[in-house]
Amino acid sequence: xxxxxxxxxxxxxxxxxxxxxxxxxxxxxxxxxxxxxxxxxxxxxxxxxxxxxxxxxxxxxxxxxxxxxxxxxxxxxxxxxxxxxxxxxxxxxxxxxxxxxxxxxxxxxxxxxxxxxxxxxxxxxxxxxxxxxxxxxxxxxxxxxxxxxxxxxxxxxxxxxxxxxxxxxxxxxxxxxxxxxxxxxxxxxxxxxxxxxxxxxxxxxxxxxxxxxxxxxxxxxxxxxxxxxxxxxxxxxxxxxxxxxxxxxxxxxxxxxxxxxxxxxxxxxxxxxxxxxxxxxxxxxxxxxxxxxxxxxxxxxxxxxxxxxxxxxxxxxxxxxxxx
Amino acid sequence: xxxxxxxxxxxxxxxxxxxxxxxxxxxxxxxxxxxxxxxxxxxxxxxxxxxxxxxxxxxxxxxxxxxxxxxxxxxxxxxxxxxxxxxxxxxxxxxxxxxxxxxxxxxxxxxxxxxxxxxxxxxxxxxxxxxxxxxxxxxxxxxxxxxxxxxxxxxxxxxxxxxxxxxxxxxxxxxxxxxxxxxxxxxxxxxxxxxxxxxxxxxxxxxxxxxxxxxxxxxxxxxxxxxxxxxxxxxxxxxxxxxxxxxxxxxxxxxxxxxxxxxxxxxxxxxxxxxxxxxxxxxxxxxxxxxxxxxxxxxxxxxxxxxxxxxxxxxxxxxxxxxx
Numbered sequence: 155x156x157x158x159x160x161x162x163x164x165x166x167x168x169x170x171x172x173x174x175x176x177x178x179x180x181x182x183x184x185x186x187x188x189x190x191x192x193x194x195x196x197x198x199x200x201x202x203x204x205x206x207x208x209x210x211x212x213x214x215x216x217x218x219x220x221x222x223x224x225x226x227x228x229x230x231x232x233x234x235x236x237x238x239x240x241x242x243x244x245x246x247x248x249x250x251x252x253x254x255x256x257x258x259x260x261x262x263x264x265x266x267x268x269x270x271x272x273x274x275x276x277x278x279x280x281x282x283x284x285x286x287x288x289x290x291x292x293x294x295x296x297x298x299x300x301x302x303x304x305x306x307x308x309x310x311x312x313x314x315x316x317x318x319x320x321x322x323x324x325x326x327x328x329x330x331x332x333x334x335x336x337x338x339x340x341x342x343x344x345x346x347x348x349x350x351x352x353x354x355x356x357x358x359x360x361x362x363x364x365x366x367x368x369x370x371x372x373x374x375x376x377x378x379x380x381x382x383x384x385x386x387x388x389x390x391x392x393x394x395x396x397x398x399x400x401x402x403x404x405x406x407x408x409x410x411x412x413x414x415x416x417x418x419x420x421x422x423x424x425x426x427x428x429x430x431x432x433x434x435x436x437x438x439x440x441x442x443x444x445x446x447x448x449x450x451x452x453x454x455x456x457x458x459x460x461x462x463x464x465x466x467x468x469x470x471x472x473x474x475x476x477x478x
Numbered sequence: 479x480x481x482x483x484x485x486x487x488x489x490x491x492x493x494x495x496x497x498x499x500x501x502x503x504x505x506x507x508x509x510x511x512x513x514x515x516x517x518x519x520x521x522x523x524x525x526x527x528x529x530x531x532x533x534x535x536x537x538x539x540x541x542x543x544x545x546x547x548x549x550x551x552x553x554x555x556x557x558x559x560x561x562x563x564x565x566x567x568x569x570x571x572x573x574x575x576x577x578x579x580x581x582x583x584x585x586x587x588x589x590x591x592x593x594x595x596x597x598x599x600x601x602x603x604x605x606x607x608x609x610x611x612x613x614x615x616x617x618x619x620x621x622x623x624x625x626x627x628x629x630x631x632x633x634x635x636x637x638x639x640x641x642x643x644x645x646x647x648x649x650x651x652x653x654x655x656x657x658x659x660x661x662x663x664x665x666x667x668x669x670x671x672x673x674x675x676x677x678x679x680x681x682x683x684x685x686x687x688x689x690x691x692x693x694x695x696x697x698x699x700x701x702x703x704x705x706x707x708x709x710x711x712x713x714x715x716x717x718x719x720x721x722x723x724x725x726x727x728x729x730x731x732x733x734x735x736x737x738x739x740x741x742x743x744x745x746x747x748x749x750x751x752x753x754x755x756x757x758x759x760x761x762x763x764x765x766x767x768x769x770x771x772x773x774x775x776x777x778x779x780x781x782x783x784x785x786x787x788x789x790x791x792x793x794x795x796x797x798x799x800x801x802x
Binding site: 173174175176178181182185195197198202239263266267426427429430431432433463464467468470471474477478 | 497498499500502505506509519521522526563587590591750751753754755756757787788791792794795798801802
């Protein structure tokens with residue numbers, strides 16, 4: 155279902171609306187990693203993560219009539235903000251279904267980006283039931299966070315940029331480390347690289363204990379995580395790989411990495427001091443893999459997709475403690 | 479002495495070596511400022527500040543023989559790192575004269591960037607005397623931090639990029655707020671805008687109590703600061719405007735801003751949460767002016783040069799406290 159043609163079409167729709175993020179480097183990071191480290195900071199994307207790409211892609215792919223009725227998403231995090239802003243810039247309504255115990259700042263942000271927030275009680279209500287009722291009543295289109303071909307295509311535009319940027323920097327062969335939750339970004343990038351830069355290979359990076367994609371790659375079968383929360387990398391905690399994303403990842407990606415919370419925090423601290431960017435834990439596991447797992451990587455360069463920067467100030471403060 | 483032709487020539491020498499920084503935006507910052515806020519994050523430049531531009535420009539402008547003998551600079555901060563990396567990438571030696579009580583991390587960084595660090599006792603020794611003796615003995619060229627035409631030309635390449643980027647974003651008339659110490663960046667940008675985008679006007683931003691350029695503009699005469707230290711904006715504390723930079727600033731710039739420490743910290747916090755970039759206090763005064771002095775600015779857009787991100791983790795932690 156997902157293909158390079160869809161990614162190329164998404165790139166045309168995204169042009170002028172999505173930020174082309176640069177490649178950042180530091181000789182200090184190269185020294186730690188023992189090779190050149192090229193970081194693509196998607197934290198600098200609109201709304202602070204790559205999610206805006208997929209949201210824009212999915213919304214812009216709808217026909218005018220369908221799009222005009224509005225969209226709906228379930229998320230308390232980066233996907234919510236991406237959908238909210240992409241909808242608002244298309245001049246359409248967005249309903250975001252969020253748990254009532256989500257941080258006030260996230261709720262306020264999602265509203266400020268133009269979305270209507272519908273709160274539900276995480277203990278006693280089903281967000282799917284609530285969302286479906288609203289969607290039916292108003293004729294809204296559900297924008298899934300990853301298992302949706304147009305979302306994968308949008309995230310894949312990151313891979314088109316990486317292929318061009320790596321070529322410009324004379325990097326011909328390298329691993330591309332990608333923070334991985336449900337696998338939308340990883341599968342999209344893998345598809346883009348397959349056709350534009352086949353000697354670049356995507357590899358998923360996950361939190362330890364939530365390494366369902368890594369284990370699924372090892373066994374060849376979709377594996378679940380035992381827990382659904384309890385890790386600072388909240389942006390990339392998903393129960394299992396997607397039904398659409400996993401077959402792509404299985405066909406194209408190299409082995410995964412399972413990163414500890416401390417490694418994620420240390421990578422955030424190094425991104426602060428060496429790259430001057432803000433990463434959230436779930437957006438830093440790829441950099442952590444590049445810096446702290448050098449023996450699991452081959453080649454004289456590694457590409458890192460730092461996928462998001464919506465860090466809580468307290469968690470960021472914990473990361474900074476590693477510098478003193 | 480400094481001219482648009484020198485800036486254009488510097489841009490050619492810098493091409494492929496210096497990062498073209500993007501323009502970042504956030505609807506949340508637009509809301510606070512009451513107009514569009516376009517941020518040029520020079521914190522993402524090599525070594526974490528715009529200083530690398532001027533250093534590269536000055537070193538690359540030397541004739542081969544002179545350059546081959548090496549360069550020297552006095553600085554404990556951003557200029558030191560810019561000169562160290564630019565020299566190392568030219569394959570030449572750099573001596574950086576630093577006070578022995580400078581932070582260990584800054585000394586270590588400057589060494590790690592390839593420079594020879596010569597320490598002096600700030601109380602009992604003159605860095606000029608020490609530097610001059612070493613320079614004479616080894617035939618090194620002194621790279622001044624701002625009152626040097628080729629350094630101004632290098633910083634001015636930031637202005638060339640702003641002119642192009644503002645045009646692409648349909649911003650035809652706006653103030654360009656620039657963090658200002660000795661005035662190298664401000665004067666370089668002002669010269670570039672004069673010829674490439676004359677309806678964009680540079681305006682210097684300084685810390686309160688160290689607003690020598692603002693007061694010099696008001697009186698038309700070079701004014702000194704009373705103090706030389708005692709402000710968290712250490713990167714832009716200079717005793718007075720430069721002899722070369724001030725006449726340019728006087729001819730081309732709009733009125734200056736004097737920013738409080740708290741305003742600088744609040745701007746750092748907003749850059750963290752809304753732009754996902756790390757700013758140091760002296761690199762955030764321009765953003766502070768855009769956000770907190772809306773009545774002193776005209777037009778429906780404002781451009782902010784966020785000049786550096788080499789923030790101490792403790793100071794950054796203080797900024798984050800404004801978010802909780």
